[in-house]
Amino acid sequence: MRSSTSIFLLSLTIxxxxxxxxxxxxxIDVLLNEISFDMAEQTFxxxxxxxxxxxxxxxxxxxxxxxxxxxxxxxxxxHSSKAKTICSIPRAIILSTAIALTSFGTSIPYICRYQQNxxxxxxxxxxxxxxxxxxxxxxxxxxxxxxxxxHYAFRxxxxxxxxxxxxxxxxxxLRQCQFRKGKRRTALSLLMVILSFxxxxxPDTVLxxxxxxxxxxxxxxxxxxxxxxxxxxxxxxxxNFIIYSxxxxxxxxxxxxxxxxxxxxSKPLLGNTP
Numbered sequence: 001m002r003s004s005t006s007i008f009l010l011s012l013t014i015x016x017x018x019x020x021x022x023x024x025x026x027x028i029d030v031l032l033n034e035i036s037f038d039m040a041e042q043t044f045x046x047x048x049x050x051x052x053x054x055x056x057x058x059x060x061x062x063x064x065x066x067x068x069x070x071x072x073x074x075x076x077x078x079h080s081s082k083a084k085t086i087c088s089i090p091r092a093i094i095l096s097t098a099i100a101l102t103s104f105g106t107s108i109p110y111i112c113r114y115q116q117n118x119x120x121x122x123x124x125x126x127x128x129x130x131x132x133x134x135x136x137x138x139x140x141x142x143x144x145x146x147x148x149x150x151h152y153a154f155r156x157x158x159x160x161x162x163x164x165x166x167x168x169x170x171x172x173x174l175r176q177c178q179f180r181k182g183k184r185r186t187a188l189s190l191l192m193v194i195l196s197f198x199x200x201x202x203p204d205t206v207l208x209x210x211x212x213x214x215x216x217x218x219x220x221x222x223x224x225x226x227x228x229x230x231x232x233x234x235x236x237x238x239x240n241f242i243i244y245s246x247x248x249x250x251x252x253x254x255x256x257x258x259x260x261x262x263x264x265x266s267k268p269l270l271g272n273t274p
Contacts, residue, residue: 004092005072005190009244011096012065016237019058022051023234045116045130053110056155059201059233061103063159066197068095070166073190077173106154109147113138148208156205163194185249192243200236204229 025047033040076083114132138144174187207222207229245252 002089004087004089005069005186007089007092007096008065008069008072009240011100012062012069012240015058015061015065015100016240018054019062019237020234022054022058023230025051042130045132048132049111049114052113053107056110056151057104057107059204060107060151060155061100062237063155063197063201064099064103065096066194067159067162067166068099069190070163070170070194073187074166074170077170077187106151109137152205152208156201156208160198160202160205163198167191167194167198189243189246193240196236196239196243200232200239204233 029040029044029047032043072087075086079086112135115135116130117133170187170191174184204226207226245255
């Protein structure tokens with residue numbers, strides 16, 4: 001399991017976990033809404049600007065990690081003689097770190113998209129209530145249009161184009177040449193990861209590129225459509241583990257060994273029991 005591919009998949013797992021935890025916050029807020037609407041509203045006002053930033057950052061990071069996986073698999077399949085020198089573990093660590101820093105760095109303006117606004121409440125025991133409004137920076141049409149165009153292209157459009165191109169090249173090479181079963185199975189599993197991302201990310205890409213609005217300021221119809229697109233992204237984050245387990249025998253074997261080792265270590269020693 002010690003390979004550059006494993007480093008990229010581990011990085012992808014970490015980012016997917018961050019995105020899933022971020023989505024859980026929305027679920028908690030829905031539960032709070034059943035208990036207290038005011039509590040849920042104030043919780044949403046507090047965490048949504050950060051959740052919006054984490055969502056866009058993690059999506060960007062996921063997209064480019066999968067692009068790197070596709071490029072690496074292309075090198076292994078189409079240029080196998082150079083693969084061992086090009087695809088090393090240190091380079092994978094450096095590249096994964098650079099992708100994460102770039103993704104979270106380029107998404108920083110999303111933190112400034114919303115700001116809290118105090119509203120006077122006359123029929124409540126307290127005097128003010130907080131809501132979210134679009135910040136003055138994002139009300140600037142020139143800035144918002146330019147940044148949205150750049151980020152949606154960088155986050156989704158360019159990665160999807162690259163993934164389709166490299167996937168087609170890999171499939172073409174696999175059909176032309178005979179590879180050993182293990183190598184072919186690994187290539188197919190990673191192609192499934194790529195295909196899963198392209199299918200699940202395309203609706204969000206189209207929706208974001210066309211509308212260029214956040215969830216908060218969208219109409220209820222658009223919010224409903226975006227919920228479907230967000231569900232597909234969440235499904236993609238949890239689906240990769242199933243792909244690894246179904247196609248990669250080494251992954252299943254290592255997972256069973258780890259689970260067996262853990263269950264053995266958790267059993268009490270008979271000689272030490274009274």
